[in-house]
Amino acid sequence: MSQPLLLNLRNLACGYGDQRIVQNLNLHLNAGDIGCLLGSSGCGKTTTLRAIAGFEPVHDGEIQLAGEVISRAGFTLSPEKRRIGMVFQDYALFPHLTVAQNIAFGISKHPRQAEVVDEMLELVKLGGLGGRYPHELSGGQQQRVALARALAPEPQLLLLDEPFSNLDVELRRRLSHEVRDILKSRGTSAILVTHDQEEAFAVSDHVGVFKEGRLEQWDTPYNLYHEPQTPFVASFIGQGYFIRGQMSSHEAVNTELGELRGDRAYIMAPGSSVDVLLRPDDIIHAPDSELRATIVGKSFLGASTLYRLQLATGSQLEAIFASHIDHQVGQDVGIAVKADHLVLFAVPGSVAAQLPRQENGVRRYSSAT
Incomplete structure (x- = not known):
C-alpha cells in the first residue's frame, strides 16, 4: 500500500x-x-x-x-x-x-x-x-x-x-x-x-x-x-561505455561486437544510428570466443577485477571478471556480450531522432540532446 x-x-x-x-x-x-x-x-x-x-x-x-x-x-x-x-x-x-x-x-x-x-x-x-x-x-x-x-x-x-x-x-x-x-x-x-x-x-x-x-x-x-532516460544519466550513473550501432530491426542492433538483441522493441527505425550503453557486467570472459580485446588497464577489487578493454577498432569497454581469472595489461582475451537488456539512445540527426518520444513502458528511450 x-x-x-x-x-x-x-x-x-x-x-x-x-x-x-x-x-x-x-x-x-x-x-x-x-x-x-x-x-x-x-x-x-x-x-x-x-x-x-x-x-x-x-x-x-x-x-x-x-x-x-x-x-x-x-x-x-x-x-x-x-x-x-x-x-x-x-x-x-x-x-x-x-x-x-x-x-x-x-x-x-x-x-x-x-x-x-x-x-x-x-x-x-x-x-x-x-x-x-x-x-x-x-x-x-x-x-x-x-x-x-x-x-x-x-x-x-x-x-x-x-x-x-x-x-x-x-x-x-x-x-x-x-x-x-x-x-x-x-x-x-x-x-x-x-x-x-x-x-x-x-x-x-x-x-x-x-x-x-x-x-x-x-x-x-x-x-x-x-533504465536511464537520458545519455547524461546513463553515463553519470555507474560505469560503462557507449559504442555506435545501427538498428537492424526494432529489437536488434548491429555493432562492432556483432548483432545485439534486446528484450524489448525500441522506437528507433531500422537503419538508424544509435549509441549502445554497455556496463562492465554486460561483458563476460569467454576464452574460446572469436571476439578479442586487449587489456589496457585493470583494478583489483577483491572478489572481482575490473578490466578496461580495447577493441581492434580502438573502442574501449569495461568488464568485471572473477578475481581468480588474472590477466595482465597488454594481454589479448576472449570476450562475449551477455546483455539481454540493452540501453539505446538515438544519434541526433538519424531517422530515430525524428521519432516522437514516448514515456510509458519500455519505449521511452530518446535521442541525445
Missing part, C-alpha cells in the same frame, strides 16, 4: 538573489520515503534543499509539504514553522553544550524532554555519552548527535546536506546504512544531498540526478542504473 504524498515540488525555480540556479523542477516524495538529490558541485541540489528548508525564496512554482504551500513566488513560510529538521555538513553542534543539551535544544518545552533525549541517545547508539562535549567525540559520533538533535522534535521531513562528507570512506559507508535504518525504523521522511553515488544508492528509495540546474531523472536506484 502506497503512502500519502508528503513533499511536492511543482515547476520550481530558485536560486540566490536574481540568479536562477534551478529551473522547472518537479518531484514528489511520499511519507516514509527517503529521497536523494545527486549531482556534481554547482548543479543546484543544495540550492533546492535550502529552498525546501525555507532558507531561500523561490522565483517560480511552489513547494508543498503535507498539502500545504510553504513556498511560492512572493511567499516563504519561515523555517521554524515548517516542521522540517536539518542535518548539516559540519554538524553545527554547540561546543559549550553537552551532547544531551545539544539534543534537547529544539525541545526545550517538551514535557518529556529528558526521556526523549535518552531515547535519542539510544537510537543513535550513544547511550551513556550524554554528559560529554562535542570536542570529546569522534566525527562519526558528532554526526550521530546532529542526527539525534534533528529527530528529537519529530519533524515531518528531515533534510541532510552532505552529512557524511567529513568522514573517512569506511565510516561514511557504515554510517550511511545506519542512518537509513534509523530513519526507516521511525518512518521519518528525508531528503539527502550528496555527490556520492554509492551513498545515494545505499540510503535512498528515490534519487534525482541533477545537471546544470535541471532534474534529468527522478527514479529508483535500480531504474537509474538499468
Whole structure:
C-alpha cells in the first residue's frame, strides 16, 4: 500500500538573489520515503534543499509539504514553522553544550524532554555519552548527535546536506546504512544531498540526478542504473561505455561486437544510428570466443577485477571478471556480450531522432540532446 504524498515540488525555480540556479523542477516524495538529490558541485541540489528548508525564496512554482504551500513566488513560510529538521555538513553542534543539551535544544518545552533525549541517545547508539562535549567525540559520533538533535522534535521531513562528507570512506559507508535504518525504523521522511553515488544508492528509495540546474531523472536506484532516460544519466550513473550501432530491426542492433538483441522493441527505425550503453557486467570472459580485446588497464577489487578493454577498432569497454581469472595489461582475451537488456539512445540527426518520444513502458528511450 502506497503512502500519502508528503513533499511536492511543482515547476520550481530558485536560486540566490536574481540568479536562477534551478529551473522547472518537479518531484514528489511520499511519507516514509527517503529521497536523494545527486549531482556534481554547482548543479543546484543544495540550492533546492535550502529552498525546501525555507532558507531561500523561490522565483517560480511552489513547494508543498503535507498539502500545504510553504513556498511560492512572493511567499516563504519561515523555517521554524515548517516542521522540517536539518542535518548539516559540519554538524553545527554547540561546543559549550553537552551532547544531551545539544539534543534537547529544539525541545526545550517538551514535557518529556529528558526521556526523549535518552531515547535519542539510544537510537543513535550513544547511550551513556550524554554528559560529554562535542570536542570529546569522534566525527562519526558528532554526526550521530546532529542526527539525534534533528529527530528529537519529530519533524515531518528531515533534510541532510552532505552529512557524511567529513568522514573517512569506511565510516561514511557504515554510517550511511545506519542512518537509513534509523530513519526507516521511525518512518521519518528525508531528503539527502550528496555527490556520492554509492551513498545515494545505499540510503535512498528515490534519487534525482541533477545537471546544470535541471532534474534529468527522478527514479529508483535500480531504474537509474538499468533504465536511464537520458545519455547524461546513463553515463553519470555507474560505469560503462557507449559504442555506435545501427538498428537492424526494432529489437536488434548491429555493432562492432556483432548483432545485439534486446528484450524489448525500441522506437528507433531500422537503419538508424544509435549509441549502445554497455556496463562492465554486460561483458563476460569467454576464452574460446572469436571476439578479442586487449587489456589496457585493470583494478583489483577483491572478489572481482575490473578490466578496461580495447577493441581492434580502438573502442574501449569495461568488464568485471572473477578475481581468480588474472590477466595482465597488454594481454589479448576472449570476450562475449551477455546483455539481454540493452540501453539505446538515438544519434541526433538519424531517422530515430525524428521519432516522437514516448514515456510509458519500455519505449521511452530518446535521442541525445
